Amino acid sequence: MENRTEVNTLGEFGLIDHLLKNNDTKNSSTQLSAGDDGAVIDHFGRQTVVSTDLLLEGIHFDLSYTPLKHLGYKAVVVNLSDIYAMNATPTQITVSIGFSNRFSVEALEDFYAGIYAACEQYQVDLIGGDTTSSQKGFVISITAIGEVAPGNYVTRSGAKSGDLICVSGALGGAFLGLTILEREKKIFEETGAQPDLENQAYIVGRLLKPEARKDIVEYFAEAEIKPSSMMDISDGLSSDLMHICKQSNVGCVLYEDKLPLQDEAKEFAYKLQLDPTACALSGGEDYELLFTVSQGDYEKIKTNSAISIIGYITDAAEGKHLITRAGNKHELIAQGWNHHKK
Amino acid sequence: MENRTEVNTLGEFGLIDHLLKNNDTKNSSTQLSAGDDGAVIDHFGRQTVVSTDLLLEGIHFDLSYTPLKHLGYKAVVVNLSDIYAMNATPTQITVSIGFSNRFSVEALEDFYAGIYAACEQYQVDLIGGDTTSSQKGFVISITAIGEVAPGNYVTRSGAKSGDLICVSGALGGAFLGLTILEREKKIFEETGAQPDLENQAYIVGRLLKPEARKDIVEYFAEAEIKPSSMMDISDGLSSDLMHICKQSNVGCVLYEDKLPLQDEAKEFAYKLQLDPTACALSGGEDYELLFTVSQGDYEKIKTNSAISIIGYITDAAEGKHLITRAGNKHELIAQGWNHHKK
Numbered sequence: 001m002e003n004r005t006e007v008n009t010l011g012e013f014g015l016i017d018h019l020l021k022n023n024d025t026k027n028s029s030t031q032l033s034a035g036d037d038g039a040v041i042d043h044f045g046r047q048t049v050v051s052t053d054l055l056l057e058g059i060h061f062d063l064s065y066t067p068l069k070h071l072g073y074k075a076v077v078v079n080l081s082d083i084y085a086m087n088a089t090p091t092q093i094t095v096s097i098g099f100s101n102r103f104s105v106e107a108l109e110d111f112y113a114g115i116y117a118a119c120e121q122y123q124v125d126l127i128g129g130d131t132t133s134s135q136k137g138f139v140i141s142i143t144a145i146g147e148v149a150p151g152n153y154v155t156r157s158g159a160k161s162g163d164l165i166c167v168s169g170a171l172g173g174a175f176l177g178l179t180i181l182e183r184e185k186k187i188f189e190e191t192g193a194q195p196d197l198e199n200q201a202y203i204v205g206r207l208l209k210p211e212a213r214k215d216i217v218e219y220f221a222e223a224e225i226k227p228s229s230m231m232d233i234s235d236g237l238s239s240d241l242m243h244i245c246k247q248s249n250v251g252c253v254l255y256e257d258k259l260p261l262q263d264e265a266k267e268f269a270y271k272l273q274l275d276p277t278a279c280a281l282s283g284g285e286d287y288e289l290l291f292t293v294s295q296g297d298y299e300k301i302k303t304n305s306a307i308s309i310i311g312y313i314t315d316a317a318e319g320k321h322l323i324t325r326a327g328n329k330h331e332l333i334a335q336g337w338n339h340h341k342k
Numbered sequence: 343m344e345n346r347t348e349v350n351t352l353g354e355f356g357l358i359d360h361l362l363k364n365n366d367t368k369n370s371s372t373q374l375s376a377g378d379d380g381a382v383i384d385h386f387g388r389q390t391v392v393s394t395d396l397l398l399e400g401i402h403f404d405l406s407y408t409p410l411k412h413l414g415y416k417a418v419v420v421n422l423s424d425i426y427a428m429n430a431t432p433t434q435i436t437v438s439i440g441f442s443n444r445f446s447v448e449a450l451e452d453f454y455a456g457i458y459a460a461c462e463q464y465q466v467d468l469i470g471g472d473t474t475s476s477q478k479g480f481v482i483s484i485t486a487i488g489e490v491a492p493g494n495y496v497t498r499s500g501a502k503s504g505d506l507i508c509v510s511g512a513l514g515g516a517f518l519g520l521t522i523l524e525r526e527k528k529i530f531e532e533t534g535a536q537p538d539l540e541n542q543a544y545i546v547g548r549l550l551k552p553e554a555r556k557d558i559v560e561y562f563a564e565a566e567i568k569p570s571s572m573m574d575i576s577d578g579l580s581s582d583l584m585h586i587c588k589q590s591n592v593g594c595v596l597y598e599d600k601l602p603l604q605d606e607a608k609e610f611a612y613k614l615q616l617d618p619t620a621c622a623l624s625g626g627e628d629y630e631l632l633f634t635v636s637q638g639d640y641e642k643i644k645t646n647s648a649i650s651i652i653g654y655i656t657d658a659a660e661g662k663h664l665i666t667r668a669g670n671k672h673e674l675i676a677q678g679w680n681h682h683k684k
Contacts, residue, residue, distance in 0.1 A: 013585075031389060035589070036497050037427035037573050038393035040490070047373060048390050051380035054438035054472045054483050085379035096396035096483055130396045141396050141438060141483035148382070155378050231379050243355075247377070 005105035007133075016131055018105065019112045023126050027091045029147065030125045039127035041092060046147040051082035057137035065181045065195075068107055070208045072114025075140050078234065080122050081212040081287045083146035085232040087154040087220065090122060090146040096130040098139035122214060152226065154291070159229040159248035163292040163313040166227075168216045168306055170262040171237055172276060175283025176269060177207030202264040210287045216306065217289075223300045230291035236282040239334040240290055242320065248292075251318040254311035254332065257325050281322075281332075347447035358473055360447065361454045365468050369433045371489065372467045381469035383434060388489040393424035399479040407523045407537075410449055412550045414456025417482050420576065422464050423554035423629045425488035427574040429496040429562065432464060432488040432554075438472040440481035464556060494568065496633070501571040501590035505634040505655040508569075510558045510648055512604040513579055514618060517625025518611060519549030544606040552629045558648065559631075565642045572633035578624040581676040582632055584662065590634075593660040596653035596674065599667050623664075623674075 007015055020034050032040035041048070055075055057063060063071075076093060083090040095115055099108065119126055124144070180203060184195035197204055212232075220226065229248055233240050237259075245252055259280040269276040292313055293301055301307050320332040349357055362376050374382035383390070397417055399405060405413075418435060425432040437457055441450065461468055466486070522545060526537035539546055554574075562568065571586050579601075587594055601622040611618040634655055635643055643649050662674040 032495065032497060036499075037424040038391040038430070038486075038488070038495075040428070040495050041390040041392065042492065043385070043390065045387065048383040048385065048487075049380040050383065050434070050436060050470065050485070050487065052436045052438055052470060052472055052483070052485055054440055054474055054481065056440050056474060056476050056481065058477045059440070059474055082379040086382070088380070092392070094392060094394045094485060096394055098396055098398050098401070098481075128392065128394060130394055132396055132398060132401055134398050135400045136478055139396065139398065139440075139481055141394070143392070143394055143436060143485040144380075145390075145392065146380070150384065153374065153380075153382050155374060157378075 003106055007101070007103065007105055007108070010105060012131060015105065015108070019108060020126070022116070025125050026123050027125050029091055030127055033125060034128045039092070039094070041127070041145065043147045045150070047150050047153065049083055049086045049088040049146040049148055049153060050143065051079055052141065052143040053079050055140040057139070062185070063138065065185055066208060068110040069114040069117070072111040073118045074208065074210055075142050076115055076118035077210055077212050078287060079142045079144035080118070080124065081232040083144050084212050084214060084217045085230050085289060086146070086148065087152060087217060087227065087230060088146035088148035089217070090124045090144050092125045092127045092145040093119070094128040094143045095126060096141040098132045098134035100134050100136055103138070122212065154227050154230040155247070156229050156231050156244050157247040159244050159250050159292040159313045160294070161250055161313055161315045163228050163294055164298060164301065164309050165241070165252060165254065165292055165311040165313060166301055166307050166309050167233070167237065167260060167288055167290050168213045169286070169288040170260045170265065171233070171286050171288065172269070172279030172283040173203045173206030173262055173265045174210065174285035175279050176265050177203035177205070178285070179272065180204065180268070181207065199264070200268065202262060203268055207285060210285065212287060213289045219304055225293060225297050225300055227291035227293050230289060233286050233288045233290050234284055236284045237290065238281040238332050241332070242334045244290070244292065245316070245320055249316050251314040251316050252311055252320050252332070253314055254322045256322060258308060258310040260308040260310070345448055349443070349445065349447055349450070352447060354473060357447065357450070361450060362468070364458070367467050368465050369467050371433055372469055375467060376470045381434070381436070383487065385489045387492070389492050389495065391425055391428045391430040391488040391490055391495060392485065393421055394483065394485040395421050397482040399481070404527070405480065407527055408550060410452040411456040411459070414453040415460045416550065416552060417484050418457055418460035419552055419554050420629060421484045421486035422460070422466065423574040425486050426554050426556060426559045427572050427631060428488070428490065429494060429559060429569065429572060430488035430490035431559070432466045432486050434467045434469045434487040435461070436470045436485045437468060438483040440474045440476035442476050442478055445480070464554065496569050496572040497589070498571050498573050498586050499589040501586050501592050501634040501655045502636070503592055503655055503657045505570050505636055506640060506643065506651050507583070507594060507596065507632070507634055507653040507655060508643055508649050508651050509575070509579065509602060509630055509632050510555045511628070511630040512602045512607065513575070513628050513630065514611070514621030514625040515545045515548030515604055515607045516552065516627035517621050518607050519545035519547070520627070521614065522546065522610070523549065541606070542610065544604060545610055549627060552627065554629060555631045561646055567635060567639050567642055569633035569635050572631060575628050575630045575632050576626055578626045579632065580623045580674050583674070584676045586632070586634065587658070587662055591658050593656040593658050594653055594662050594674070595656055596664045598664060600650060600652040602650040602652070
């Protein structure tokens with residue numbers, strides 16, 4: 001970075017004014033935005049959906065290979081993904097940050113550039129937040145607010161035996177992106193060699209610049225589909241599907257050959273001697289939508305090339321299984337990312 | 343603490359289930375609570391008010407003299423205070439925490455006991471959040487949501503020349519509570535002497551267990567008062583009044599002899615050779631409401647003994663002043679707590 005302006009030259013309120021100076025309002029529901037004790041939202045007869053995430057440096061992100069602009073973008077996207085996973089439309093966010101004195105005003109500007117880019121992309125308003133110093137590390141807390149027609153939200157608890165299990169996009173890419181970045185970081189630390197990320201744009205992008213599946217939720221509205229259950233994949237397909245099974249009190253069957261994998265990701269997995277299926281089942285942070293629909297929606301789902309049907313819901317007593325390419329039946333095990341078990 | 347259960351014996355989801363197992367819903371607007379990607383709120387034609395705070399160990403609180411139960415209670419209260427400061431009624435909160443492995447399940451239970459006590463006291467629902475490990479320190483992020491009749495919210499920007507400046511309760515107590523706790527901590531570290539907090543229950547309580555002024559906002563509704571501007575006092579009276587003046591584009595006159603001080607706080611200030619007026623003007627964290635009303639509301643305000651009229655609003659050109667007991671006029675200076683300037 002060329003310039004470095006110390007945060008204390010602006011003061012807390014000066015910094016907030018500076019970071020919010022180009023903040024514009026996109027939604028008519030935003031009655032009062034940042035700058036007061038609270039923000040005011042009027043959803044005009046729609047229901048309000050709220051989701052929140054806490055992201056900590058060293059736990060959720062590594063600034064040695066995560067540009068701050070990407071981090072800001074991703075921090076918003078992962079929250080919006082939760083709102084879409086409720087079949088709702090995100091409308092507002094609050095962003096709180098804690099940062100040590102190693103952060104300059106320019107660094108925070110980069111972070112907010114990512115925040116604003118995501119607000120623009122998803123047409124949401126930044127309506128408030130909090131800024132504070134931290135003794136160590138960068139702390140991000142984002143709350144996303146959305147709206148949904150009364151009763152039209154989709155929970156994790158409505159899956160029924162016979163429902164089709166569907167997923168958007170491709171799986172495992174973000175995990176492979178993390179794997180290569182961690183590997184290159186280690187090589188750099190040990191040898192000083194510059195990272196070799198050639199041909200890895202797809203998987204690195206999946207980790208550093210994920211998108212939320214706005215298009216899928218819009219397709220549901222257009223095609224008049226209401227999933228019976230839905231969630232976004234943050235911990236990994238198998239771990240997240242377990243939540244749906246538990247909360248819906250059902251079982252499931254997944255087909256290995258139906259799991260959507262992108263070619264570049266698959267090749268890279270083989271190169272690292274990783275099983276692409278394991279990456280798809282257990283890799284987290286893909287932020288794709290995992291949902292179930294009744295069989296009556298089969299034709300509508302089939303026509304959308306962004307959606308894969310990967311299995312079906314069973315009675316709880318039948319358990320949770322994966323049918324392999326060879327036709328063998330394995331018990332499905334949740335092996336998602338678990339920050340507390342590290 | 344007698345028992346120590348390691349968090350990793352429960353796992354992330356087990357921990358969340360454990361901490362939320364007695365979580366009950368109090369508001370009919372809470373359609374869907376914790377346990378999904380998001381929570382769903384229906385405010386039935388009312389406007390939604392949102393506020394958020396990020397609290398970091400070592401910056402906002404010191405666990406060496408802050409019991410976790412008190413910390414949980416206070417973390418909620420400071421957010422609800424922001425909602426009341428909008429003339430709204432808090433209805434829901436989300437609570438996110440990050441904690442290192444020095445925290446046991448029992449420690450987190452204590453923290454949540456304080457969260458639930460505050461939810462009970464203020465009749466708000468805990469509807470979601472996030473839990474994560476942290477490398478160091480305890481991180482708390484709370485978002486509070488409230489409701490208000492359309493257009494009935496009060497901002498910082500509506501104060502008009504001639505309006506009365508009012509404040510609830512007494513000022514400076516929390517600052518003095520912090521002062522004594524910091525002093526006793528230092529003595530303990532240097533000499534091992536146990537803290538002497540005798541007769542300091544009031545000021546220590548003001549810091550460790552503040553309350554939000556629900557009663558004042560209820561009085562406004564009952565007496566049909568709509569303040570022209572309002573905010574809660576978190577940084578200190580003079581600093582916070584500056585926000586109202588700036589955002590309303592007005593000036594102000596405060597009277598030193600009108601500033602509400604509690605006797606115990608005043609005595610303790612003298613004991614420490616601190617100026618009680620300076621404590622009232624610059625001490626933060628009192629979480630009282632600072633508001634302005636038109637002169638027509640004078641009779642209604644006067645009858646409420648919890649409210650003091652401390653000055654009046656002027657045109658911006660007249661500046662911001664304090665009239666001392668001796669009748670001298672001093673320029674008012676914002677000397678609030680500023681975490682970034684430490």
